[in-house]
Amino acid sequence: MKVLTLNFLTCAVKSCKTSVDSFPLHPKDAELVSDDVELNPQLLVNLLPRIDWNALRTTATELGFPTLPEQPPTPEELQADEKMLQDLHKLLMETQISEGKLVCGACGHEYAVREGIANFLLPSHLV
């Protein structure tokens, strides 16, 4: 699963949906692999408004990527900033989590990731 996925996922436990702590899920013991994807600046620019920047900063730091700036770049800034384009491209489009866990900050539930597939099925007492 691409790291970018974490920006769209949350804990599957119903009562966690309204808790701010359930997003983003926190990777634990994550093994990362990298895909070769061609850089597409327009894709990253169109993606910006879809991204929860604070959550992405958290994810980047937790996975050991360089710290992202506090504020997201504007489309113009991003287009003109080759380094930022490269960094975001690598983090969002190329990096995959292949093994590990995703932990909910609200209920503590750990979702296993195996062979790149995260398992969000809940044990019956959490449904």
Add this chain to the structure above:
Amino acid sequence: MLPTPSTSHVPYSRVYEPAEDSFLLLDTFSQDSETSFLSTRFPAGSSPTPLLLEVGPGSGVVLAFLTAHAATLLGRSDVLTLGVDVNWFACEAASETVRRTVGEVEAEAEGVAGQVDVGNGSGEKGVKPRKSQRRSGHLLATAQGDLASPLRPGAVDVLVFNPPYVPTDELPTLPKELADPTTATTTTTTTTTTTTTTTSNDSEKKKPVPKTTYAQESTLLALAYAGGRDGMEVTDRLLASLPEILSERGVAYVLLCAQNRPEEVKARVRAWESERGRWMAETVGSSGKKAGWERLQVVRIWREGV
């Protein structure tokens, strides 16, 4: 006609094999009316990247089709796609189907763009190889889960669901060991291999092939078609989650069969309350006409006037 993604690598003993319902979805998305609806709803260049979720991708035939042909079907290639299926083998199969199909489509686009002789008999030699435009969107992940439960509220722009729609007396439940087949592997393999297991090489250890029993496989296939009461038990849960899961501009495509009483389903959706705009439900594709009745249809659900 866009080619149907190849799913010949998919283990059909555990994963739903593409059938009339799957093909109806491909046909529906290929129609001019649908491509123009989607490209108007998500205008390329001026609107944020759409996120597409297929619930229950099975073999991945529909997810691969939509991902690989995003530029044709949605009018843009900056489309992100996701699949969520209860069946782990479906998650694995679907992501492989998408990977292969995107690979083929992009290789072909490269080939055409890079061709020196355009091959139309004009003999235009010496045309400079140019870099091709990407045709495909990007698969983010496939994940094991129940319906759209792992998604953030309001995140999904296009949702596709070919549900288990056949009326049945009971709804199958996923056996515990199949909720996580990758860990079940070790116990299953040791019980099945009673003879000559002194050597096992490293590569086998790294990527265990989960084994399934015949009974488990029947359950996995039942999960793909058995819809309980009126064939609507799973679909009703998905429909109920739409107002929360779809973005304001979001649109869902849900396949129904005649026994699901599609007219009633559409009327129910249209009566949903909405703070902004109003809910719409229309049949946008159908197949298998029998005595004036459509056996299968695809219903599009969206908010107008938001």
